Amino acid sequence: DSGVTQTPKHLITATGQRVTLRCSPRSGDLSVYWYQQSLDQGLQFLIQYYNGEERAKGNILERFSAQQFPDLHSELNLSSLELGDSALYFCASSVEGRVNTEAFFGQGTRLTVV
């Protein structure tokens, strides 16, 4: 158990809908990362938050947004969903958002868009 909790584990929704994925980082970790794992794109970095502030952005679509709350949990919001958004979404956390600080991954949320 990595200590990173993601909910829900599975989500099935229809095209055009909006969903929210939730991540609780390890106790004491200030940084949260979101990654998308899909068959065609592999594992891609989406966005990083550190202590409530956005720190780095990757290949995140405009239809997607995220935030980190004062209690350090994070939510990834996906809207106007398309079939191609079906993927496994991972959250990871680390003590600091810097190089050489180990990132611990949650078990992921599997999103299926039908």
Place this chain on the structure above:
Amino acid sequence: GDSVTQMEGPVTLSEEAFLTINCTYTATGYPSLFWYVQYPGEGLQLLLKATKADDKGSNKGFEATYRKETTSFHLEKGSVQVSDSAVYFCALQNRGGTSYGKLTFGQGTILTVHP
């Protein structure tokens, strides 16, 4: 930009066979290098890492050496077990610019070990 290339899979081996999974990288700065493992139905776990040239990371019988001259970080294990069956990801973490600890992953290599 940064990128990681892993050998194409899947890889199928018999128990006690020797394993090599090739990984090469392209990075603008001087990255740290990692191998992560993903067991079925689970998240990624750090297997080993190396932060500078010629460093050797090792864990659970797996090893990888940071080769700056060939921009490589190949994963090896002398004798695989059925329990090593998983997906293996090579990744880099760049020190420069605004990377702030994000990981760039290879495409993953599926390893299946038969008894």
